[in-house]
Amino acid sequence: MVAWIGSRTVPLPAAIEHVAKLLAKSRCPVFSLDSDVHGCRSLIALAERVGATYDHVNGRDLAHEVALHTDIGGFFATATEVRRRADVIVIVGDIPAAHHDLLLSLAATKPDLSRAAGRRWFRINGKGGPALEGELRRRAKVVEVGAPDLPIDAVLGILRASLGGRRTPAALTDIDALLGALGKASFPVFVFSRPTDPASLAMLQGMLIDINRKQRASALFLPSDDDAWGMVLASTWMTGFPPRTGFSTGSPVYDPWLCDIDRMIAAKEADLYLWVSERDEARPPRRGGLPTIALVRSDRPFSGAAVTVRIGKAGLDHDGVVYSSRIGTLRAATATAPSDLPSVAAIAGELQHALQSEDMASC
Amino acid sequence: MKPLTFMLRSEPEERLDLSGLTPDKLAGMPVAEIAGLKIGLSRRPATVGDVFKITGTDASNIVFAGGSGRFDLVGAEMGTGRIRVEGDVGARPGRRMAGGTLVIEGKAGLQAGSGMKNGRIEINGDAGEGIGGPMAGEIHGMTGGLIIVRGKAGHRPGERMRRGIIALLKGCGDYAGLGMIAGTIVATGRVGRYPGHLMKRGSLLFDRRPADLSLTFMDCGRVDIAFPALFDRYLMEEKILDRPLLGAKPYRFGGDNAVLGKGEIMFPKG
Amino acid sequence: MLIRLAGGEVVDPANGLTGKRDVWIKDGFVVEKPVSKRADKTYDVSGCLIMAGAIDIHSHIGGGNVNTARLLLPEQHAAHLKRPLHTPLSNAGWSTFSTGCLYAQMGFTTVVEPAMSPSNALHTHMELADIPIIDKATLAILGNDDFLLSMIRDDASPAMIDDYVAWTVSRSRALGVKVINAGAAAAFKENVRNFAFDDVVPSYGVSSRRIVETLQASVGRLGIPHPLHVHANNLGIAGNAATAAETIQASAGQPLHLAHLQFYGYGTEGKRGFSSEAARLAELVNGNRDVTIDVGQVMFGQTVTISSDVTRQYAGMRTAHPKKSIIFDGDGNGGGIVPYRYRKDYYGSLQWAVGLELFLLIDDPWRVFFTTDHPNGAPFTAYPELFELLMSRDARNAKMAELDRSALELTTLGSISREYTLEEVAVMTRAAPARLLGLDDRGHLGPGAIADIAVYRKGQDIQKMFRDAALVFKDGDLVVRDGVVTHYRWGRALRLNPPPDKGMIKRMQAYHEERYGLSLDWFTFPDSAIARENPFAEVACRS
């Protein structure tokens, strides 16, 4: 069983037809997506067709990461290059668990393209930031740089001022060790993810501009969610813009505030919600009264949804393409347990078909 | 001539882009044509006539009788004349405004005066985040003009501001003057944490010592300089304040030393 | 379906068949006039020129760096147009979709993305697959990658080098090989900021010259039709004409292609120490039959520079406009994205003139190629204006009047009277690129050619003629009418497929596992990953 209208089990084509009707009727549909690159591509194409606004399910974290790229730019390196070259690694703030394997693999290796014999590890942390995972701390012998009562933006500010030779009033633990290591390093890399605030990322990249005047340094950006970053890439080539983008006027409009789906729902601007996630048992948030279409990995209908469709997962049920921060680019993900569950792209294709107009090629 | 007046029929069902309804753009336009302009932002957009009843003829003096938090981009890119909103507005009123006067009697949403170049915006109610700030991808916020907020202001007023003056008369949220390049922000009342964070140059002039000053701002002590009197006089002449803000010998902090350290925060003694 | 284009003036220099004649299309190919059959569909194209679809050999249209540039600059492309017709995403700012439509509208039907990082091949091909209508191809970047530099350092055998180059081309599905500032990106990671042709990459002890020579020889041995595509050292630096001259001389009797030569046409004369050496370079090119070049013409306005020459891009950050950039230290070359505005000031005027001098002083249209190095010199949408400048001296003079006189005085442009003929334009943009890339099936209108055809309405206004093609056919499908896309279809990526050596695959497996801790599967992909029917078309290597 893969499709339900309300709580009633229906054949997939019936569900598709019903969703197409809802989409066609909607004045302001909004999409929350979480799929592989092909799934996202197909849904962005669908969003264009029906004038919808789209974002990732974890749009809030993503918006900060996108803002770093759209507003500031910076220095970036791939994880593969970092593995082979970085002789100093500075972890900035909190790194999500999904990336701990990568960090551990870096801790277990030495840079083979560097004159340095090994890597030295530091970590910049602020008040309230979680402690570093024990195994990594032990293996990498990470030196913590910070101050117990200062938030991370203040810590980064003090570090940047110190690197630039400008006065600061406060000292950080082990700042001299870090400054010394950076001064001697051939290719230091700052690893960061899941920003607490965009200002800290601006501060970090400003620091890299300062350092690169005289020596080399870069940053390893680990997206808080690799799949979300894959969606950013696809959205950007398809529309010219990262999410949050909407098609309500026909053309894509990129506006992180206007096209913030949570805001649109809270302000009662949206009148239809398409929620898509390939993650096990992920469920759309409850939005009182807003008709919701759920494309989820579940064998039960989502209570309160107008339509629920059960979908397969890329790399499990079917082949897919995902962004991988391990290699810093897209990667083919082969199905490990092929099944008949429909892919997001297949459903989006069916919906395009149902919304048919002959002269419009599907994506 | 009577002001060209847009009377709101009822709360709009969608966000509206009102950037087309400015003195410059409506000069000489027949009412029927104005009524046909599309302003809605949903798939089935409303026209001016759907949302407003239009009276008056003087397009150099526009009045919105009744406002809404869904009125976006009121007065955007206006270069001359006057717009008054008898109510609230939504996002980015006065976006890229180049001249004239925009008066909002109620509240304003996000980024009032975003990228403003010149002219004057007065907001009698509260204003949202990012006053004068840049839109996504832009590297500069406001580059000139004057914004006065008589209510409370949100976070990040004057973000990446390059020139101009923002006066906040009931304080503001966090990060006033975030990444400021130059210009002046005046605030009376409470300001949130880390004013001047990442600021390169520019002046933050407050009526009191900020409660949560970033550590990379350095105490320069009390300063005996001519500028405060000059600026206080300007504030009073422009009727922004009715008494001096800084007075003689204010305190001065220099920063943000994390970046360039050439900005300042000043506030009066006591 | 038999289609007849009736009454047009055909410009087909590859076949020496220029003049009034009908062109017949059957099942996607150009055919001889059938003896007894009547056309199913006839287009009256009297008063029009008929040319093969144009081929752009060097335009950054897709892949990691291009997409990063989009991400960096959303404010440059705010959408403001209403949807003109039912073509998905065709009006999306600076997207894959608009790229395909805009090229097609000008009668271009094949475009080469010249800088694909092999490690980024899947991403690049997925983007290219989303560029509608036109065919695409890529050049794979080598020359700053550890594996190759190590092999050269260790004096690996030519066969070993060839196996690696073949494996890379095959795995990344490329149509050729490009080297970008050979060795400089690797040196930049070791904090080397200036890198010339005989400088040596510190950790490898290998000079830029040696890298170029190694790759040039390998490309020749493998029978890769397109000669090694060289982005030389010292791009953009005053006095770099000497570098270009050295590189031209290094061709040593073998074919070599120099990309965007305009950016190397600079001397150190004049008050500002920045002058034109275009005449000297043109003379060198004229005298060396092995060398082909494309120009990389600069036009005025806002653009963004996208390059895997990370050394150069880092230096360019100083003059970024708007002031934000991305510098990317990736495997091999990495890259940099630096927005830039070409102004009609001294420097902009000089660069503009250098490009035109090269176009006009290099005699042989078979060896000079029409590019702006999109978007580095200008977006490809500036092509119609550039055609006009080449075909009309009056248009050049009118433009020169707007520019910085002191810069133009240091060039020969004012004294050049040459105007490109239609025949020469057709050579430069059709026949020659097809030959350069080894694509026998296009660039001409002889029987057997794929029916990629551009029909232009003849007129005084050269810009208009080339901006809005009257009709464009791709593989025999009518896709553009009067400059508007009327039909949407998906092109393919042209690729070579030299069979990879088994030993090399094993070596690469071991290398990736040892150096990256990941199996080779992470770095390769099946065609099906593109999720489009027939995403690739194979081109044969020369035997």
Place this chain on the structure above:
Amino acid sequence: MQELIRNGIIVDDTFAEAFGMRATAIIITAPTLKWARQAAITMTGFATSVIGCGCEAAIDIDIPASKTPDGRPGCRVMIFAMSTDELQKQLKARLGQCVLTSPGSACFAGLEGSASLDLGSSLRYFGDGWQISKKFGGRHYWRVPVMDGEFLCEAKTGMTKEAVGGGNFLLLAADAEKALAAAERAVAAIGKVPGAIMPFPGGIVRSGSKVGGKYKGMMASTNDAYAPTLRGVVKSALGPDINAVLEIVIDGENDDAVTAAMRAGLKAVIDFGPKRGALRISAGNYGGKLGKFHYHLKDLLP
């Protein structure tokens, strides 16, 4: 020459001949009037004549604290020169050496002109990167850190091409004491006229000159016709009752300012009367051929 008589003083029916000049004005303020004037006096020192000083400058009027831009006492200084370039050069040099250096000083534009000259804009680099630019109320200021705080200086000031230099009259008296008394009265009266300055020492010049001289290279030399000691040996303009002559030279923002200044000066001298002051009043000219502006004494009398 026809003679006019006012209050017993003989007034020659002649005219002062004056020239077009470029002029600018600035307002200097300080914690006290004393220090504002000190900066101004220092700045306008050695600025009596364009011939030898490059410019002619003096304090125009004092300005009370309530009327200055920064609420501190100040004065208006005017500077005159023959060309825009020279005026800019003199302004920059004098501002930098005399006002920037003076304790507590600040400096503002003192003229709305058709063109502008750099004021703070020419000095800001003294701040070595710490200078602060401020634009508000349609004006642009520079703030330059210095050892007693900040030098606050408007970026630009106005320049006028309508200025007039060389308005004058001669006071002929029975002795040097009476000539000086009359001249001081004139200076005091003209000092109250806005827009006009008297660049010579205390507003008075005793070495009135003629054009050229017998020595090569002398552009001007003693006005022998008015030198009492030569009365017997040269063709003299002086009668036997005259033993001392002093000249008042006036530069004005425009024709009207010179006219008003001349009027005020002549009135003061005439009111003072011949017993204590001048017996006769005349004026200097070159026959009307060189200067565009002619101020006929008879038109300016009370």
